């Protein structure tokens with residue numbers, strides 16, 4: 001069973017985390033979720049559901065979903081020896097991005113990201129801010145140079161999405177492919193005449 005860490009911070013775009021966990025819930029994966037304080041608040045503000053109630057609303061799933069306390073640095077995902085497969089930070093605020101780029105690891109989410117980088121495990125960051133300052137861009141380059149995948153949630157307009165749900169599933173489907181979970185949420189480009 002793949003072990004995936006989902007980090008949720010206080011950037012806009014909680015729907016992306018909601019759809020990713022919903023998508024993963026159909027697969028036999030262990031999802032370790034960790035939210036920053038503002039991640040939890042923005043999630044409720046944007047989705048209209050507390051994160052805990054959202055998890056309850058999923059009911060029985062094919063996956064194992066565990067929520068960790070961001071203050072608990074004794075959690076298994078705080079150590080590289082736990083052997084997780086990938087971490088996705090979705091959405092990622094510029095604040096968390098800056099901390100990760102500079103090795104600042106004083107919460108479980110930040111520590112897990114730091115572990116990914118030092119252990120050379122797959123870390124995918126979904127940053128959300130606009131416009132981007134030179135500082136944001138430098139921090140993204142620092143992370144990219146350290147092997148992190150930076151995937152801003154940019155709509156694939158060529159796939160003709162018509163709703164927010166379409167756009168979100170296309171983005172989430174690509175992220176799932178990146179972590180090795182084939183899915184039908186996004187279509188691969190087959191060319192056009």
Ligand SMILES: Cc1cc2nc3c(=O)[nH]c(=O)nc-3n(C[C@H](O)[C@H](O)[C@H](O)COP(=O)(O)O)c2cc1C
Pocket residue numbers: 008009010011012013036037038039042045092093094095096097128129
């Ligand atoms: C409704 C709302 C939306 C926000 N959207 C963003 C955003 O898109 N990007 C960002 O970097 N910060 C955003 N912020 C600010 C972050 O939440 C804030 O910088 C916070 O300190 C980030 O901390 P965290 O990374 O620990 O969650 C938003 C805040 C609120 C209340």
